Amino acid sequence: MKKIIIDTNCLISYVSNRNPGQQEKIAPLFQKASRLKTILVCHHHVVSEFVYVLTGVYAMQTENVQQMVADLVSMPGVTYTSDVDMQSLLSLWPESIPDYGDAVLAAYCQKTKGTRIASFDKKFNSALTRAGLPVQRL
Numbered sequence: 001m002k003k004i005i006i007d008t009n010c011l012i013s014y015v016s017n018r019n020p021g022q023q024e025k026i027a028p029l030f031q032k033a034s035r036l037k038t039i040l041v042c043h044h045h046v047v048s049e050f051v052y053v054l055t056g057v058y059a060m061q062t063e064n065v066q067q068m069v070a071d072l073v074s075m076p077g078v079t080y081t082s083d084v085d086m087q088s089l090l091s092l093w094p095e096s097i098p099d100y101g102d103a104v105l106a107a108y109c110q111k112t113k114g115t116r117i118a119s120f121d122k123k124f125n126s127a128l129t130r131a132g133l134p135v136q137r138l
Contacts, residue, residue, distance in 0.1 A: 001036075001037075001038060002039070002114070002116070003038070003039045003040075003112070003114055004038060004039070004116055005043065005108060005109055005115055005117045005118065006026075006029070006041065006042060006046065007046065007102075007105060007118060007119035007121060007124070008049040008101070009022075009121055010026045010120060011046065011050050012053055012054070013025075013026055013120065014026045014030060015054075015068060016054075019120075026118070029118060029136075033077025034076050037077075039077055039078075039079055040077060041081060041108075042073065042080050042081070043081055043082070043105055043108060044081065044082035045101050045105070046105070047073075047080075049101060050069070083108060083111075085107050086107075088106075088110045089104060091107075092110070096130065096131045097127050099124065102119075102121070102124045105117055106128060106131060109134070110133060115134070116133075116134035116135060118135075118136040119135070
């Protein structure tokens with residue numbers, strides 16, 4: 001079964017109306033996961049960024065964001081991880097993957113066979129491709 005690591009921007013686009021085009025592109029991955037046709041991997045770092053953006057930038061109430069996170073991690077087809085291989089991370093950051101948070105996901109992808117990363121960040125996707133890591137096209 002395909003495993004896809006989801007970037008923060010995918011989560012935010014899925015739960016908000018900030019970009020309907022992105023929301024339309026990411027929704028099928030969540031639908032596949034809910035039918036156990038794929039596994040979405042949600043990293044702790046992504047959850048931290050998600051909470052920060054929704055509470056700090058979008059000024060959502062913490063209780064509402066907490067419920068979103070609880071719903072996400074209990075959703076069928078979604079797994080949660082906090083694994084970080086520091087050697088892999090430091091081999092990628094900052095030279096290959098300049099953003100530390102992106103490097104966390106890239107390092108997890110590098111160490112986890114059969115995974116790919118879903119992101120709307122074009123620079124991150126380009127860096128992943130240059131580093132030889134698989135990108136989930138959205």
